[in-house]
Amino acid sequence: MAETTPTLLLLPLMLLSFFLSTCYQQVHCFEHKAVLSLSLQKFQWKELKHVSECLPQQSRREKGATILEMKQKDYCSGHIKNWDETLQNRLVSDESRVKSMQTLIKNKMSSRIKGMSNSIQIPLKSGINLQTLNYIVTVELGGKNMTLLVDTGSDLTWIQCQPCVSCYDQQEPLFNPNISQSYRSITCKSTTCQTLSMSTGNPGVCGTDRRTCNYMVSYGDGSYSRGDLAREYLNLTGTAVPNFIFGCGRSNKGLFGGTSGIMGLGRSPLSLISQTSRMFKGIFSYCLPDNEDPGSLILGGNSSVYKNSTPITYTRMISDPQLSNFYLLNLTGMTIGGVNLQASFNSSGIIIDSGTVITRLVPSVYRALKTEFLKQFSGYPPAPTFSILDTCFNLTAYEELDIPVIRFGFEGSVQMTVDVIGMFYFVKADASQVCLALTSLSYEDDIGIIGNWQQRNQRIVYNTNKSKLGFAKEICN
Numbered sequence: 001m002a003e004t005t006p007t008l009l010l011l012p013l014m015l016l017s018f019f020l021s022t023c024y025q026q027v028h029c030f031e032h033k034a035v036l037s038l039s040l041q042k043f044q045w046k047e048l049k050h051v052s053e054c055l056p057q058q059s060r061r062e063k064g065a066t067i068l069e070m071k072q073k074d075y076c077s078g079h080i081k082n083w084d085e086t087l088q089n090r091l092v093s094d095e096s097r098v099k100s101m102q103t104l105i106k107n108k109m110s111s112r113i114k115g116m117s118n119s120i121q122i123p124l125k126s127g128i129n130l131q132t133l134n135y136i137v138t139v140e141l142g143g144k145n146m147t148l149l150v151d152t153g154s155d156l157t158w159i160q161c162q163p164c165v166s167c168y169d170q171q172e173p174l175f176n177p178n179i180s181q182s183y184r185s186i187t188c189k190s191t192t193c194q195t196l197s198m199s200t201g202n203p204g205v206c207g208t209d210r211r212t213c214n215y216m217v218s219y220g221d222g223s224y225s226r227g228d229l230a231r232e233y234l235n236l237t238g239t240a241v242p243n244f245i246f247g248c249g250r251s252n253k254g255l256f257g258g259t260s261g262i263m264g265l266g267r268s269p270l271s272l273i274s275q276t277s278r279m280f281k282g283i284f285s286y287c288l289p290d291n292e293d294p295g296s297l298i299l300g301g302n303s304s305v306y307k308n309s310t311p312i313t314y315t316r317m318i319s320d321p322q323l324s325n326f327y328l329l330n331l332t333g334m335t336i337g338g339v340n341l342q343a344s345f346n347s348s349g350i351i352i353d354s355g356t357v358i359t360r361l362v363p364s365v366y367r368a369l370k371t372e373f374l375k376q377f378s379g380y381p382p383a384p385t386f387s388i389l390d391t392c393f394n395l396t397a398y399e400e401l402d403i404p405v406i407r408f409g410f411e412g413s414v415q416m417t418v419d420v421i422g423m424f425y426f427v428k429a430d431a432s433q434v435c436l437a438l439t440s441l442s443y444e445d446d447i448g449i450i451g452n453w454q455q456r457n458q459r460i461v462y463n464t465n466k467s468k469l470g471f472a473k474e475i476c477n
């Protein structure tokens, strides 16, 4: 009996010292490890619907905000014959998107160094691989439901239009401007036509009728859309956007997954965000789901419609005129399992992008991350590297894992905590090859990118009016 007392006294002391050691240097005390259930991950691959069953996405209006349900397109692909191949192809596309982004950024930078930035407009938009865009929403344009891919990395919204010279297969009927009362084409003499190059990298030109403004957007994977620039009545669930400027695409090519086109949420004047700034004050946010249930894209700012479970903390968007089309943040540090990474966070910022999948870090930061991760996540059977991912494990024998949590630190002491679901990428659906879902850029002067794999299960608020970006934890489904 007498012996139990010391143990009982000791236990709280041991807990306290553990508590102190993990929380010692931090003002706020966070969890440093999270549990990932692998059995749940393995199971998810099988639950797939066909695109037709996925359309349209629902939408609603609430407290001045327009809430568009946003679904991950992969879950609407019907039966996938070979999951391994699908998972691997996505990485290949992702790498080509990042490569072309880096090349275009370097071109812009070098034109700045040569002092030619005012005379030469390098088309930053063209060159971005679209196969990685994965989230879809439905809006009503000219009275028709249109399901579009969401892209914060481009600006012009376009849909496929009749009469079509060349169109890819889409689920919804093709848009016919002839039967819309509200459709208006835009002339090539207009200033709107002249601002096109800021949004697409290609200037607007006069069409064969010598009147209509023709646009062209091309992407690094060979995808493109070409057609007439026009205005149409956009109905965002009760919020009317008359005279919305969009591309009526007559010639379109690419893997757009059966959708009707692209919704551009970038920063230039023709993006949906700029065109609706009177209604929504330049504020939008999204919560990317990690399974087949819908998340949301919310236009407008009343934060009471969010379902976040932690307060939103905002960091400044850096404005670099050379990178003005991207959403750029000031990354000041990273922690893994509560340990600060010993690396220089000195570079010119990190892009946050809805269309890049895997997060890219500059080589020195990635090396530090990998070393610390392997130190904390030790003892698991290694697996071969795959494509861009070099920290891989064979986890077939495991049901549940404790994984050290990664946090990004931004200017203003803002932290973004990566949800446990964003830590690993499954190269093989049976978990025999699972890799850390972050990777290295080729060069120290490349620009880092926060990919959508790590953005899932959080509310990410873009306030373009106040040039700030907010993070909060939210379960998106």
Ligand SMILES: *[C@@H]1O[C@H](CO)[C@@H](O)[C@H](O)[C@H]1NC(C)=O
Pocket (backbone or CB within 6 Å): 056, 057, 058, 059, 140, 143, 144, 145
């Ligand atoms: C668009 O989809 C919504 C949601 O399913 C539906 O209620 C509405 O009737 C559709 N509108 C049109 C014009 O088809």
Ligand SMILES: *[C@@H]1O[C@H](CO)[C@@H](O)[C@H](O)[C@H]1NC(C)=O
Pocket (backbone or CB within 6 Å): 162, 163, 176, 178
């Ligand atoms: C729309 O109308 C124009 C001219 O009136 C005609 O040339 C064109 O073929 C029509 N397109 C469709 C899809 O009906």
Ligand SMILES: *[C@@H]1O[C@H](CO)[C@@H](O)[C@H](O)[C@H]1NC(C)=O
Pocket (backbone or CB within 6 Å): 140, 143, 235, 236, 237, 238
């Ligand atoms: C806009 O959409 C909402 C719901 O989606 C619908 O109730 C409303 O009638 C539409 N407005 C117009 C002008 O089409």
Ligand SMILES: *[C@@H]1O[C@H](CO)[C@@H](O)[C@H](O)[C@H]1NC(C)=O
Pocket (backbone or CB within 6 Å): 277, 278, 281, 282, 465, 466
């Ligand atoms: C930014 O917000 C302020 C007030 O919230 C508003 O007056 C201003 O028009 C907004 N600017 C833009 C570009 O939306």
Ligand SMILES: *[C@@H]1O[C@H](CO)[C@@H](O)[C@H](O)[C@H]1NC(C)=O
Pocket (backbone or CB within 6 Å): 063, 064, 302, 303, 304
């Ligand atoms: C946001 O919604 C709440 C109701 O939940 C309302 O009291 C508040 O005034 C709204 N704020 C703005 C800025 O519209």
Ligand SMILES: *[C@@H]1O[C@H](CO)[C@@H](O)[C@H](O)[C@H]1NC(C)=O
Pocket (backbone or CB within 6 Å): 344, 346
């Ligand atoms: C950070 O950048 C500055 C200026 O570019 C440079 O002088 C300094 O050496 C860099 N620091 C580190 C630790 O790389």
Ligand SMILES: *[C@@H]1O[C@H](CO)[C@@H](O)[C@H](O)[C@H]1NC(C)=O
Pocket (backbone or CB within 6 Å): 381, 394, 395, 396, 397, 432
């Ligand atoms: C993965 O590990 C399991 C045992 O846990 C083993 O049976 C299997 O062969 C391994 N797979 C690969 C590809 O190494």
Ligand SMILES: *[C@@H]1O[C@H](CO)[C@@H](O)[C@H](O)[C@H]1NC(C)=O
Pocket (backbone or CB within 6 Å): 318, 330, 332, 348, 349, 411, 412
């Ligand atoms: C990023 O934040 C750090 C720390 O607040 C600051 O010293 C640095 O100048 C900022 N970098 C940029 C590009 O604004």
